[in-house]
Amino acid sequence: MPAGAEEAVLAVDIGGTKVAAAVVGGDGTVLVEDVVPTLADPDPEALYVPIHAMLGSLLEQAADTLGPHVRVGIGSAGPVHGPEGLISPVNVPAWRRWPVRDRVLRTVVTALGRPATAVLVGDGHCIAMGEHWLGAGRDVDSMVGMVISTGVGGGAVIDNVLFAGASGNAVHIGHTSVNFLGPRCVCGCHGCVEFYARGPGMVDAARAGGWEGPDARALTLDAAAGNPVATEAIEQGMRALAAGVAELATNLDVTTFVIGGGVSKAGEVVFEPLRRHLRDFATLHYVRDLRVLPAELENAGLLGAAAVALALSGHGPLREAPAWGSLAPQPA
Structure with missing residues (x-):
């Protein structure tokens, strides 16, 4: 197993110009990663098509590192609707109360055939968490x-x-x-x-x-x-x-x-x-x-999203996962 592969999680960082994703180990090691541009399209589902493809590819590459229940951390430009798992980024007009958490969970379960749990936070929190952890x-x-x-x-x-x-x-x-x-x-x-x-x-x-x-x-x-x-x-x-x-x-x-x-x-x-x-x-x-x-990290947002995901299983730099209700399990 590669260094840092234990307790690996999926991290997603959604911004106004690009969406990055990575599979990250419990020590912050990035195992695989990729990035796609945020499309300028009025159709909210069309914007997710390249993201879905990117996540599917990453999950296929790192399937043996993620374990039987996949933990996912999602950071997004805000505002977010944390308890509902929705996003309404000011700089992405097509996404208004768009269900990013459930879309990502569906992608994970479809790709791996395993149950998954996700937590959604604002991208600023991910930046803060990444720099606090490793930066x-x-x-x-x-x-x-x-x-x-x-x-x-x-x-x-x-x-x-x-x-x-x-x-x-x-x-x-x-x-x-x-x-x-x-x-x-x-x-x-x-x-x-x-x-x-x-x-x-x-x-x-x-x-x-x-x-x-x-x-x-x-x-x-x-x-x-x-x-x-x-x-x-x-x-x-x-x-x-x-x-x-x-x-x-x-x-x-x-x-x-x-x-x-x-x-x-x-x-x-x-x-x-x-x-x-x-x-x-x-x-x-x-x-x-x-x-x-x-900031010291080029990928603080991704590492912060990973830190939040690691907290779902009691590991990583956070003592606990955010308690304001954005968790959503998805069965296989």
């Missing part, structure tokens, strides 16, 4: 993990317990308002963190100032090279993010924030203004010394 937050008991990409998500581990909330949407920082007079976000609120700080949001702000680049990666490269319009767009986005981070730190009394996602890979061009702007918002004595760290 930048492994030396702390409490932390917030965040992702800045096509959206802005968050999750928290408090005293070594995943803090998912009643519906699985706790710490959904992207849709916290930091400007009550601001533009209406796609979620319906005004002035959300995500509106300003997500990659496409900063690109939109730069284009409004005359910048003509193609995407967020080009924006960060131009800002690093000194382009004033690109720099100002990132300043605005990171100031909004700083306000959201300070709000979470103040309310949760947590001082370690780990940030991953595509935008965070730009390095100091985003982290320096974020840390600088935090001084304007994190003013109370217990949040003045916040640690804002770049």
Whole structure:
């Protein structure tokens, strides 16, 4: 049996631009993995077709590592409907109250002919759990993990317990308002963190100032090279993010924030203004010394989903699986 194969689980990470999946061992070893793009299709079932095919292939490759009852962890862009196993990602319009948990379970049972159990959590929680288990937050008991990409998500581990909330949407920082007079976000609120700080949001702000680049990666490269319009767009986005981070730190009394996602890979061009702007918002004595760290893991979301799945059988880094009702057994 390959290293790390004991207690192997299936992990699925659903985002606005891609869906990744892996079979992961109890020590965090990734045994097999794959990724497919998230399709832009108005038919919610059509979006699942390539995901179903990917999962079937992975399960076939790793069938001998998964055991007689398969545990599955699913992380998804939010919001999620945890107790019901449904998702309504803001950045995937075709999926509204879409039954991802049951679709994935059906795929597993069909592919392997074995019973399976799944738990659904928000992708921000998976990022937090992955980094707490094996990444930048492994030396702390409490932390917030965040992702800045096509959206802005968050999750928290408090005293070594995943803090998912009643519906699985706790710490959904992207849709916290930091400007009550601001533009209406796609979620319906005004002035959300995500509106300003997500990659496409900063690109939109730069284009409004005359910048003509193609995407967020080009924006960060131009800002690093000194382009004033690109720099100002990132300043605005990171100031909004700083306000959201300070709000979470103040309310949760947590001082370690780990940030991953595509935008965070730009390095100091985003982290320096974020840390600088935090001084304007994190003013109370217990949040003045916040640690804002770049994520260490390329696959924190997958590893976090695996950690939640491992908890279903009493193994892994979590003391217990989330208790808010998203578990669903599926017989063979």
